[in-house]
Amino acid sequence: MEGGVGFDLCLRVLSYLLSGPVLYGFLGWLADQWLHTSPLWMVVGIVVGMAAGIYLVVQRYGRP
Amino acid sequence: MGPLGLIIPMEGGGAEDDAHHWPPGVHSFDPKPFFPDAGMDWLNTYLLQAVIATVLVIGVWLWFAKDQRVVPGFKQWIGEQLYNLVRNGIGREALGPDYRRFTPYLVALFSFILVNNLFGQFFLSMFPTFSRVGYAYGLALLSWLLYNGVGIAKHGLGGYLKLMTMPKGVPGPLYAIIIPLEILSNFIVRPITLALRLFANLFAGHLVVIVFVVGGSMLLENADFLYKIAGGASLLMAFPIFGLELFIGALQAYIFTVLTAQYVASSLAEDH
DSSP: OOOOOOHHHHHHHHHHHEEEHHHHHHHHHHHHHTTTTTTTHHHHHHHHHHHHHHHHHHHHHHHO | OOOGGGGGGOOOOOOOTTTTTSOOOOGGSSSBBBSTTTTTSSSSSSHHHHHHHHHHHHHHHHHHTTTSSSSSOOOHHHHHHHHHHIIIIIIIIHHHGGGGHHHHHHHHHHHHHHHHHTTTSSSSOOOGGGGGGHHHHHHHHHHEEEEEEHHHHHHHHHHHHHHHHTTOOOOOOGGGHHHHHHHHIIIIHHHHHHHHHHHHHHHHHHHHHHHHHHHHHHHTSSSSHHHHHHHHHHHHHHHHHHHHHHHHHHHHHHHEEEEEHHHHHHHOOOOO
């Protein structure tokens, strides 16, 4: 799994970087709808998702 | 349209008073049932094209495979070259020594997508089948089943899920954040982007062709002389666009097959 091949590798990195903010931003948005704190948790979710996506890319592909 | 309209292929064109088909746009891609009154809406151009492509692909490969000789004749040579293109260029490149098992699927996938994309330029059909998103989803679903099935068969269900969703070296609590992300990325985003890439390329490409051809013929029929010049230029430009579409159709067939092979390779990979 680590490494991956060619074209798939770049798409996979892109997919992590995109799914992070989208997923956690969405969960945060749901929390906002529920708690009426818009947009606090959505912002937190997007930041957390970005961090998770970048962390995952480094973890999976950032090592030699 | 006037008499000139008869000699210019106008997909989705039709008369000006036909509010449903004029001007051409996204609705030009709506399926057209062959027997609108018989209640068989599923029998439309897209389905027919897909079925014709299936028959054509099976027939051509069977024809290539008939009377194989040790010293290949011309027909067999062509067939082998095409087969090797996918087998060596895509299968062996991505899958390494495992390629043999997957070559039939990859060859079928490549030729099926290629034929369907070429229908976009073929003068009787003039519509690429995969400009309808459902067909692209269907193919992506096949590839999704393949790469997940292969992974589960090799690593077992638990081992496969662990491989796909739990990268090594992550401290325990972080898994709570990582695992949903991995599931979304590996099992949902990848197949959907696979389908959307194919669909969007053909849809957008064909929309450009419609704009150039139908818009050009419309301008050409206008009384204003300058409009006529612009229309003629637009119609001429349609030919390079058709060439581009040919190229993109072949390229997308190739990319879809390469990515399928690479997804399978990533499911088969050992965890280092």
